[in-house]
């Protein structure tokens with residue numbers, strides 16, 4: 001087996017092109033090293049193009065090579081993409097968070113991946129480059145081909161960064177998960193939401209749940225229920241009921257019964273949307289420094 005550490009994007013593209021499909025990129029290796037290894041690996045973990053966390057007027061750009069630990073600690077992400085910081089804080093253990101990257105989390109395509117759920121709720125777009133130097137953008141939820149299978153072929157395409165519209169005044173986001181243990185435990189359910197208020201009316205909402213299908217899944221009925229509404233006391237019971245009813249889940253020996261997962265989905269949906277809404281209210285009133 002060959003292992004090539006590259007220090008810039010040109011070298012990465014060149015190494016992949018030279019291998020003619022035999023090599024795959026590796027970042028933190030927390031997923032890749034658990035499976036069958038390809039004959040050649042191209043280590044992109046120090047490529048500067050993948051490591052930035054930058055803000056411009058329209059986007060918060062987060063490199064695909066940013067580790068969960070860095071994302072969780074980043075002041076920019078904590079303020080402008082709370083759900084992502086919260087999701088990254090929950091991943092695995094300190095060792096896994098120090099090595100595992102956001103790009104790997106998405107391309108590995110595990111249906112319960114925490115950062116991916118937050119990225120979809122935040123409406124993140126992925127920026128990718130292929131071996132001909134052609135760039136493309138895709139919504140994160142469109143990168144899933146099937147369970148544990150990405151449309152990104154990491155022998156011929158590199159995920160560079162995620163572009164997120166930063167949360168602005170009147171917006172808030174939140175992530176929650178429920179797992180049997182506090183660490184090193186895959187979630188039974190994870191959930192994230194982003195809410196924007198105009199006055200006291202919900203003007204935009206993205207609510208996402210996993211693992212219920214190959215990709216993080218939008219709760220479209222729950223979103224419809226909330227859109228244009230002014231949340232009141234009875235809203236939350238209806239959110240819980242609608243979210244639990246709109247997804248089809250199976251029970252599994254690995255996780256828990258279908259009934260219990262339905263219950264968890266309702267409860268988590270209610271809690272995370274409520275939390276995102278509280279943050280939106282707080283930011284509208286200027287209490288969070290935005």
Ligand SMILES: Cc1cc2nc3c(=O)[nH]c(=O)nc-3n(C[C@H](O)[C@H](O)[C@H](O)COP(=O)(O)OP(=O)(O)OC[C@H]3O[C@@H](n4cnc5c(N)ncnc54)[C@H](O)[C@@H]3O)c2cc1C
Nearest residue numbers: 027028029030031032092100101103104105113114154159
């Ligand atoms: C003990 C343990 C506990 C874990 N707990 C959790 C958890 O609680 N929640 C959770 O979400 N995950 C968890 N994980 C999974 C894992 O840590 C994450 O999915 C991690 O983010 C993967 O990133 P990586 O850099 O290690 O990817 P790698 O293992 O390096 O790569 C994974 C895949 O992505 C491809 N790839 C990586 N980077 C790129 C790129 N920039 N462009 C194109 N393709 C790329 C690789 O070719 C490979 O196919 C756990 C893993 C372990 C070992």
